[in-house]
Amino acid sequence: MSNDTCHCILLRKATRKVSSYYDEALAPLGVNIGQFSLLRNIRRMEPVSLTDLAHKVELDRSTVGRNAKVLERMGLIAIGHGEDQREAVLTITPKGREILEKGAPLWDGVQDDIEARLGHEKARQLQDLLAEL
Amino acid sequence: MSNDTCHCILLRKATRKVSSYYDEALAPLGVNIGQFSLLRNIRRMEPVSLTDLAHKVELDRSTVGRNAKVLERMGLIAIGHGEDQREAVLTITPKGREILEKGAPLWDGVQDDIEARLGHEKARQLQDLLAEL
DNA sequence: GGCGGATCCGGGTATATACACGCATCAAGA
DNA sequence: TCTTGATGCGTGTATATACCCGGATCCGCC
Numbered sequence: 001m002s003n004d005t006c007h008c009i010l011l012r013k014a015t016r017k018v019s020s021y022y023d024e025a026l027a028p029l030g031v032n033i034g035q036f037s038l039l040r041n042i043r044r045m046e047p048v049s050l051t052d053l054a055h056k057v058e059l060d061r062s063t064v065g066r067n068a069k070v071l072e073r074m075g076l077i078a079i080g081h082g083e084d085q086r087e088a089v090l091t092i093t094p095k096g097r098e099i100l101e102k103g104a105p106l107w108d109g110v111q112d113d114i115e116a117r118l119g120h121e122k123a124r125q126l127q128d129l130l131a132e133l
Numbered sequence: 134m135s136n137d138t139c140h141c142i143l144l145r146k147a148t149r150k151v152s153s154y155y156d157e158a159l160a161p162l163g164v165n166i167g168q169f170s171l172l173r174n175i176r177r178m179e180p181v182s183l184t185d186l187a188h189k190v191e192l193d194r195s196t197v198g199r200n201a202k203v204l205e206r207m208g209l210i211a212i213g214h215g216e217d218q219r220e221a222v223l224t225i226t227p228k229g230r231e232i233l234e235k236g237a238p239l240w241d242g243v244q245d246d247i248e249a250r251l252g253h254e255k256a257r258q259l260q261d262l263l264a265e266l
Numbered sequence: 267g268g269c270g271g272a273t274c275c276g277g278g279t280a281t282a283t284a285c286a287c288g289c290a291t292c293a294a295g296a
Numbered sequence: 297t298c299t300t301g302a303t304g305c306g307t308g309t310a311t312a313t314a315c316c317c318g319g320a321t322c323c324g325c326c
Binding site: 022 | 135138139140141144145150151152154173191240250256258262263264
């Protein structure tokens with residue numbers, strides 16, 4: 001029974017399920033929720049180094065680097081160099097901006113669905129609880 | 134701002150963090166929470182086929198298969214064949230049982246810590262909310 | 267006994283994610 | 297200017313996880 005009460009396992013299960021909601025909604029654009037979210041962060045911090053971005057999204061730098069490379073391959077961002085030759089500087093491409101425009105309402109839709117299903121009160125509770133972990 | 138309110142991103146973040154709690158606690162045993170949980174499920178269903186196990190833990194069969202292979206390599210489970218030659222039948226080894234014995238109190242510790250931090254009421258709320266997603 | 271559909275698994279491929287290592291670059295001090 | 301330590305990255309490796317495909321096996325029906 002311990003498996004049915006393990007906070008970690010339940011979180012993982014919920015995360016997989018919720019991820020699929022967003023992924024399905026964004027599928028027409030060819031991006032998943034992780035990529036979409038990363039893109040949003042890049043736009044907000046642009047131009048930004050891998051290290052700074054990783055810090056912001058609280059992911060390992062190497063993880064962000066690999067994810068960014070996928071976005072680059074898709075033509076959604078450009079990876080260049082700053083004055084500091086060590087730095088990989090990320091900037092969004094027009095195509096990347098387009099994805100953000102088109103994706104926004106799709107993202108909103110899923111977000112709204114979830115809040116409608118839970119109710120605003122519980123949705124808020126959930127966010128609070130997740131932050132307290 | 135949308136990134137700070139995205140249910141999916143917040144869930145992922147929380148999952149990573151909480152996973153690390155369990156992983157650190159179980160580290161002395163050389164297993165992580167995913168492996169520990171899978172082992173628990175195998176013990177409960179033993180002897181069990183990959184397909185049945187995957188169904189139980191709500192993961193893709195191929196995922197469970199690969200995870201099981203790791204457990205086998207660690208000597209915690211044995212992967213054999215049933216009468217149906219197609220079936221991969223999983224059974225726990227003595228070493229696997231030992232890990233479960235030793236891990237139980239460690240798992241309890243993390244679980245208690247989390248509930249202490251949140252309070253029983255909120256911990257319960259969290260589980261309920263995760264189930265509603 | 268033999269064929270076709272159903273079932274079970276393994277492996278290929280792709281993203282998510284972390285940690286450790288090694289290389290290049292930078293910056294500060296001798 | 298040269299040495300050193302700090303910083304920024306990329307890659308290797310490992311687990312988590314999914315989807316798809318192909319091969320093996322099983323089973324029911326002819």
